[in-house]
Amino acid sequence: MLSSAFLQAVVGRRSVYQIANRSPISDQEIRHLVSTAILHAPSCFNSQSTRIVLLLKEEHRKFWDNASNILKAKIGEDAFHGPTEQKMKGFRNGYGSILFFEDPEPVQALADKFPAYASNFSIWAEHANAIHQYILWTALSEHGLGASLQHYSPLVDSMVVEQWNVPAKWELKAQLVFGEPTGSAREKECLSVEDRILVYGE
Template structure:
């Protein structure tokens, strides 16, 4: 059987040592990200995932507001110093993708298809995971590292205001991306018999 797709999935890892040495142009990166999201399936073809791609000063602004927002969440100055170091590693990346869900579309689907109303929020979350994996894998195929962060909902209000986002776009994740300055560690897997059943 063909395993090219499986090989691509294996190549996608959480890269935390990210840098700015990316040879692809922003135009190329933008199109790669957009195409990966557009080609990701969604329930009822609802297309609820939104993305904001940040570079340069806007990328820096995001991580500056994250570190400032976290100041009040950590117990002491020593913990805050560790937090700042972690956020600095994301800021060192080339750019960041904000993944959001258009809740207005979700609510419209709930109204239009009452029989399935209880499912659309879950399906939107499934679409998010699929879109994030699609983008992450496409970046990895091009030797661009990324990781997935979740500082929402702490930063939701600040992000919406800073980047003038529509009120219905709810932040779900942040993906810093850039050059791979150090590889990921070994990945551990659960035993297959603990995760899978094959029945006949």
């Protein structure tokens, strides 16, 4: 039995691909969720290296129009048409996208300061970035938005830098697409808990 709203939100978070260009919460509330995640998500040595760009409405659609054009030029018209084109249109149909980046400067500063751990800081930064992604994915779900996490780097990196004045040094990691759900999540098959957890001391 779930004992907290947090665990219920964890269970409720799923990949939802059928979304519409609507949101049950205001833009200000969405921005508040993003601000809360960026302020309170943990990071190694409190490095705070995650960066976020929030794209709403027309800016969101501009991103997916540009991404579609780049992808079409990369793989060719014939390969693009069909399932790939429909998938990209599905993302465009959403209300917004959250772009997650890493700023390498704080990570490199830690590597210089603690050379014994230098090879680990980029790995730990990836962990922190993923925590930001998970917090916002779960929070959007809890507020009635469907979302899915996408990865179109490095294909779209230069386009993002040019279109939204993003520092070229920032490294794009993922794109969280969201909108009002128009369909349910796919059925999820879970592997056995017993095969995935070892417990000692009970």
